[in-house]
Amino acid sequence: MSIEELSNKGIDSFVNNFVSFISKKAPEFCIAQYKKHEMKLNKGLPEYIKANYQRCAYVRTLLKRDRPTELDKIYEPLQFKIDNYILKEDEIKSSISTDLHRTIISGYAGNGKTIFLKKIYKELIDSQVNFYPIFFELRNISSGTQTLLDCIYESIVTYSDSFTQKQFTYGLKKGLFYFLIDGLDEVSDSQQSNIQEEIIKLTLKYPYCPFVVTSRPNEFTTWENFHVAHLLPFDYRQCQSYITKIDFIEERKTEFLEFLTEDEFEEHKEFLSNPLLASMMLLTFDEYGDIPAKRHIFYEKCFQVLIKEHDASKGRFHRPLKSKLSHEELEKVFMYFCAMTYQKQEYSFTLQQVDKYINSALKIVNLDSICKKNDIRYDFVHSVSLLLQDSNYFEFIHRSFQEYFFAKLIVNDRKYELENKLDNIDSLFSIEKFNLFAMIEDMDHDYFETEYVLKKLKVLNEYFESIDVENEPEKIFEQFADSLNINLFSSHNDNFIFSIYLYPLSKLSMHKNKKELNYFILSKVDDIYGNLTFNYSINLSRNDILKVRSKYDSCIERTMKSKDNTYEGMIIRLDRKILIELKCTKYAQYIKKRLNNYYNDILSRTTKQHSIIDEIIFKNKKLKNIISG
Template structure:
């Protein structure tokens, strides 16, 4: 018996066992609660819950991936156990790492409220679906998975859940479901917070918080990319996904062709060609690993830049040769567009849909494609033909029921970034500036990442230069008073950076009359609400980090854009960034805070500020480095000397361009 046939039999056996697993969930968690209620709708609710679990199990068991064009693979075919990591609030304890190779009790239910946060392609949705399936297999509760992109701003969460369970025919009311939820033992998986359309985010966030508050006896996990609005979920524990190790990335590559020749060739190339070491960081991201495989399958070479990966994958999908016809035959497209015209429409489509989310009805998609034609003079096609091509011939969109969805949000972002940098030159600087304003940079991080690669010259002029200019000005005009002349230069460098990056940073000493950790957290949040008036949401993530039992916490009001820019530049190996910084004082002592009076202490350059005392200056820095959020687990600051060189280069470039304009 071949390995493929054996795998198919195993899959079928797994599906056959689903009714028994679901019956066990119903018997364990649902029937005991319904016995207390004699309403006739009990049997209907029980039946509908069983149907929902069976339906959703089969839905989330299968994955659509860019590697396997129009082929269904199960999660078990492609899942590499990922590790999630939680920063421990106790000093010197470090990170709590949990391997997701089953439904781990030290993840959920140990933490009843979890935020799963990470960058594009790290596998957040895959983990959510894997845990959902494992919850059913291991009888861990009543799992409900909600894709948040499907929520409208006027949707009531309980209505949405009821409709999900009811499917088409609704024979019970919300009270039946709500009474069941009130009893606890549900596990709510809210997937893709970052995929909620911006105009609906405020209302949906409020609805989520209200629902979670009312259904507090249950367990909740929310997945998302990094977003500032997540700060409103202050009572959730944050987990990040650990990057893949090289061995794990290679295991994933081998899964794509069942340990065939192509995966062996790619791994050999990655191991032995010295010039490929530059892309090692791509091996840490599951999506990038899959794109690497797809790009290599197409051209047998490895692109060095992220944006080139995506272009090569697009080319591979468009020119997917029919090997049954000699490997040179390319299926014609119904739209009759060539590879470049099709690419141009995709760029426009990516840009126009940024505010629309990643899922659309057919009517909406047709409307957007009609608008796309207005941006692409000279390109003609029928909207229905293009929809067919983008779903089947060049499958960058998936058809789910009556809706169409980008196969991954990062493809929408790649095409949008390409539009900004290629088609919208006259407005490029305006678009780039808008994306870093008003706390939008986290939402557009991946687009900016692509723009950095596609048009670095414009990116550094519009985004990096203004920030560096402000930094140098602040650096050269702060901590210049006479008392600081004898301070350690490294300590001063770090403090100037921290003050620039995090505006309005406070250290608060808790009132001794506040005894427990929970009460201290509550006290701290209230304190920060007083300090940061007008700040809608205050949490221990962005405005109050409690430090164990010391009665000390640290918080900041601004600096989000600076942190995101540092993270982006660090990922690009920019010389103007210092990584893993250390101060003269290698560790801080909790005893340094004994002399602080209760209340808030603003970090500033006033020599009279007790936090600026010479003997504890470096230790205060170390404390801030330890507990101010960095975003990617490293300590990042600007390199002043490199920033000065960078600023000079750009200003010389701007001057040269002004003096050497070409006239025809």
């Protein structure tokens, strides 16, 4: 069906039904005004409805970049969560239109917030329900003194100046309009509070008009009369259903769906959570016939697929990037863009912020005199689809791509020592930093192990050599954490099985960065030699434990206990006396020994590798001399 056919579908009957509906709500006033030609609802409405219907009936997808796709053919109904209740899309729609529950649709870019509003708008026209849908994007609001209501009215009048303010006011009072307000988070900071306040007042002043507002996740504590519906990611069924609907080679879709078992979905679900990411996963599978197990290979293949899709949209001919850069050059700019934003912990940006980082990246790679930031921005968003854009707001298609390209930059750049590069990443929490380190190690294991882990182990082992572990166990532990977690499990003889492990770092630790790095090294030892949690039986009864607790109460930060008394736990500070009395010295000895073993293992492998390389080079030189002689 063509755009023209779709846009005309049902509009005439919708307008007639709508006029009839208003007449039923206030027959005397409405009919009188209609006869006087003062309130001709059939003027202005068709033009506005038709223009918006065209926008809502079609969408562009990653798979079909150069031509629109009919929304109904690919639309997959969504699920939402309000408090602890999971609601289907129809339940949310009914809540808004029938129960007049004012609703905020909360979700990240690419999750389908705007598409959901377009679907509602189109359904209101197709089903000819008795509401006049008003679709308004807050990014279009003027920066002057106009109210939100004025801006909405002007957006209607744009299509026909015959629609009057009197009509608009009447419709508001009688609850004839269904407001679809898109992009609350796109309003400037200076206007944010005023717009929020105005939306809330409008819902109170016109209680019979349905209101639904979309926004990225935020605190909505002041929106007392609004429900907050959190848009949920695709589950397994939704993902399969969406892949079935999209316009793609049927044979390849079938192969992908056969590959996509529930177990595979669970393993890769972060990249199947919405239509955009699911499409990317399909393209990657189509190109390579599998989804790589190693994360960095998957990201690399995704990037290559996105580049290929950009070229494929022009047939077999190479399609130049708008920036006129090579693919390699654009990737390099993006790597520096990711490096700067990752270290700043920035994952979403305004237009000004994006351009600032692009300018900085261009200067670093000496391309600032060759191409414009606007063209680079266009390529990031449209040519390779690594950034998503909502008006003047941008974010990564998935945050892990930012991590991947930063890790790739670190591995590729050998100008600076790896130790210095990684140690200077001091603004991240442990889990983020560890993920980055794991990505780097995955890319080049030998480089990471010899240029980073080995150097850290050497420093630690040299320090531990001077420590009397039996009398100074705290000096071992304090290199990794601020506390110890001790778990006690009852045995049949009323003694305890003792379990000790390092407690996660305090965010307030004065030496947080150093301890994080050391803790990461310890986790590597744990991977090689097994669990570093040291379990052993001790000859301490429950009463003995209680005595130790009471004696060193000031050293205990937190205690835990199960209802049936089979488990007790405590988090203790690194106080020497309590560590010795609880026999934590054995755990300290264990850590020291394992770190030393790991260091010697790496050193032995590295020495052997260097020896082999030297021998190969020497033999080659010798052979060359023989040939030349």
